[in-house]
Amino acid sequence: MRLAGRWPNEWTAATLSAPGRRHRPDLAAPAGVAAQWRGPIIGPAIDNWEKITENAKARIKLHGLPETIAAELAWMAHWQALDGTRSSVLATNQMANILRRAIREQHPFPPSIRAMDWDQAAALQRWFYATRWGRLPPHGSIARLRVMFRFARLALLARCHDGHWWDLDEWHPRCDPRIPLTGREPQANYGCSPGQIRHRWLREAAKWHLGTALEAGTLRWSTVSQERVKCLTRFDRWLGTVDDPLQVLGDPANAAAQAAAFRRWDADPANRLLRSNDRRFTDRPVHPRQINDDLRAVGELFAFVADNRGEAHRLLGAEPWSRVTEAHAASWFRQVARVKRTREFNDDHYVDDHAMGQILAALPLLGLPREQQMIITRGDGTQLQANGFDDPQAMRMILMQILTGRRASEIRTCAFDCLTAPPATTVTAPGTEKIARFHYAQSKIDIAPDTILVDREVTEVIGEQQRWVRDKFPDHEPRFLFVHRVGNRTGGKPYPQGTYNWMLREFSDLVQFTDSQGRVIRLSHTHRFRHTRLTRLAELGLPIHVLQRYAGHATPTMSMHYIAAREQHAEQAVLATVKLKADGTRIQFSRDDHDSMHLFDRADRFLPNGWCLLPPLQSCDKGNACLTCSVFATDATHRTVLERQLDNTTTLIDRTTAKFEIRHGSPMPDDNVWLTHRRAEKAALTKLLEALPTDPGRAIQGGGSHAATTGPVPLTLIPITRRTRP
Incomplete structure (x- = not known):
């Protein structure tokens, strides 16, 4: 063993070697490890040491340790700083104290940290506390040492291994960059054993x-x-x-x-x-x-x-x-059983309005600080005053799943800058100016799209989360929209899946959501919100190919598996095909009703003061001269509009002719183009109003010249050139 005072100037390959292991030859000088990280005292020469470590001005002291172990502990502390976690100063110093005492008392211990698993390290810690203080180590000391023997030791094992990465017994992409990940798995924050x-x-x-x-x-x-x-x-x-x-x-x-x-x-x-x-x-x-x-x-x-x-x-x-x-x-x-893939549609995964109202009303409790309280109403109707869960990220994630129907992983690991402007061809309605394109973390289907258009509600939730992240990590550029709150000094790790599930499970157990049938709704089963969103879009009449695009599925068959066959919606859809009166009897359609139904397909045929009976294939070249047009029709329901239009037209003619006479010193000529058209409109309006009372149950066509049902009106159709296939 190498004792104090014999720290090597360079980390040689032999320094980071251990019996029975294959090691890579490029470890003579690990890349990126500066001299100030090689000990025996680590801290004074490192910039922003207080932000890198967990204990402010405390230093890592590695003197008096075997050369191999000292180099390993220093490398692990440096890896923690690069990983974005805080270097475990107390745990590293405690392990160094344990090993120095073991050397003095000749207590056996493994020759390297790589050869020392957690059970051996815990046994050394118990021996240290028992021989020095006569008691077992407290829980806090065990937890600190456990942290050091998790990711940092796994990264050390991977760094010093020159064989295949799969030769190791613990796999974790965070610790071993050799593990292949696809382009849609940018950050795998979980491992396996x-x-x-x-x-x-x-x-x-x-x-x-x-x-x-x-x-x-x-x-x-x-x-x-x-x-x-x-x-x-x-x-x-x-x-x-x-x-x-x-x-x-x-x-x-x-x-x-x-x-x-x-x-x-x-x-x-x-x-x-x-x-x-x-x-x-x-x-x-x-x-x-x-x-x-x-x-x-x-x-x-x-x-x-x-x-x-x-x-x-x-x-x-x-x-x-x-x-x-x-x-x-x-x-x-051959023992694989045949399982029917096409399940019967049901509403087991559908969250109805009754349960959704409870969820949205109680969601603020997730983001409320723990010292604050809020009165919530449980599914059984009882009220409870509960402390906040202090997790605004979980609140926004579940809200985004409800609003967008995305998978939990697609929201949890989406990029920080996930909003872009919609394409220029997108037509937005008034009041929807904040439509944006949302890039979610599609990681399941390679050929599926990874963007959807979202409305103002979603963009405001994302903007609020972005402001929260920037406040938490002002000195770093975040990579993910939802970030790990602990062990994430630089903001480079996404919100962990286990924490999200645990938080929603605890929240559900407290509030006890139920649907309209009294069934318990657990938020930890977040995929049900995807079923709910797609079901509601389908019930609104969204075409299947558009629904498939929104869901991010490769086939329409998969999209149909998400549609719940709600009995309530089925009944409403059937009743929508039958027109009933208030007493439940059928409505008898008249000829006028059928004419209106055909006109309804052409919204441009509805005028403020009547209807245009021009066939769909015929174009109009009269401009705004409907009152004198032979295919213009109106009835008594438009009397108020027609009377107001007659008064306005009369006032306009009088005012304009008076101004003309004042300006030119003579009356406006009767052949004036503007005056001729206005007088024609006035005459048509007068004739319409005179004709309406004589036959109040019928429509008047063509400026009151004849009824709309007296027969066909001769029209000149514009010939249409149809394109033929070659």
Whole structure:
């Protein structure tokens, strides 16, 4: 061991080496690590040290430690600063004190931090507290040391490993940039642990298979980390229940029976639990698709090894994988049950107006500070005064999911600058000037779009969140719109999924939302808001191809799976096709009703004082001369408008002719073009008003010259040149 006073001038490859590990040769001088980060005292020469560390002016003291361990601790502290977290000064100094005491008292400890797992570090900490103070370490000290042995140690293991990245037992893209991520997975803030697979022969094969699939692009990180590793871990647990685990690679004739046995074991909810806090899910039946996923994962592993027998022999050894054949994989695939993919439409995932009103009324409680209180109304009608949850980000995220119908991951990891101006061809109605294009984090379907148009409500929520982030990180340019609140000094990490689910689960348990039928609505199941949004758009008559584009789906079939068959809407749609009176009897349509229905298809045929009976294919060249037009029609319902128009026209003629006479000294000539048209309008209005009382139940056409129903009016149609296909 190297003691105090013998700190090396440079970090050599031997300094960061440990027995039994392969290490990369480029570690002689780790890139980006300046001399002031190499100890033995770290802190005085580093700019903005108070902002980098968690303990203001405290320094990291690495004197008196073995050369390898001192270099590792310094590198971990520097990595924490680059990662955006705060360097663990207290935890690093405590570990240094523990090791210095162990050296003095000749207490054994691993030769490096990489060779020291968390159990060994915790045991050293307990020994240190017991021998020095005669007690166990407090919870705060354990938690600080635990932080240092999580991401920083994983990053150290990845940095010093020169083999394939999938050789390691812990995978985390945050700690190992070699893990391939797709362009739609810019930040994977979660990892997985294939090292939990206890059977070594299975663990090494699983790491090789999944790592190769990631590098080839046949699987993506979200699938591997959140599904496949768990599937193979459950398979490993089942192997622990059989007498000889290697029998699954034995006689292919027995493979079908073994796959069936695993299927029966996997159908028990208690056998599928991978964590002790998941016991609350044991009362739920296992869906056949979940069992099929586990069977496919095992079958694909067997098929991969059988197809790459030579590479498997080199990487995994001759035994036991030399026994596996394609027949093993086929037997496991045949156990996959046929599950009906087209489900019956229902409203199980639809949030009705009753529940939505409760949710929107209680949402401010999520963003309220913890020291403030708010009176909320639960689903059962009782009122409760509750403390705030102090999480305005969760409040805005769930609100954006409700307003846009996006997935939780698409909102949670969207970019900070996610709004752009809509295309110039977009036509906006009055009052919708704040329409913008929203770029969400589409990470599920590569060929699907990743933008939608959003209205003023969504843009204001995004603007409020952007201001909140800028206030929290004034010295950094944020990368994500919703950010991690702890361990995120530079604002480069997105809001974690686990925190979001936990916050919504606690919020739902407190408020206890219910729908109109008394069913409990849990906000942690945020996908139901996607179903609700798409259902409402479909009920508004949105075409299926437009609905598919808005949903970001690759096929219209998938979009239809999100539409809830609400009984209430079905009844309303049927009643909308039948015109009923207040007493429930049918309305008898007249000829005038049918004429109005046809005119309704042409909004430009409705005039302020009547209707235009010009056929749709005929264009009008009369300008604003409808009163003297033969196809103009009106009735007694427009009497007030016509009388007002007659008074205004008469006043206009008198005023204009008087001004003309004052200006020119003579009356306006009778052949004046303007005066001729105005007098014609006045005469037509007078004639219309005189004709209306004589037949109040009929419409008058053509300036009152004849009734609208006296017969067809001869018109000259403009010939239309139709384009023919070649």
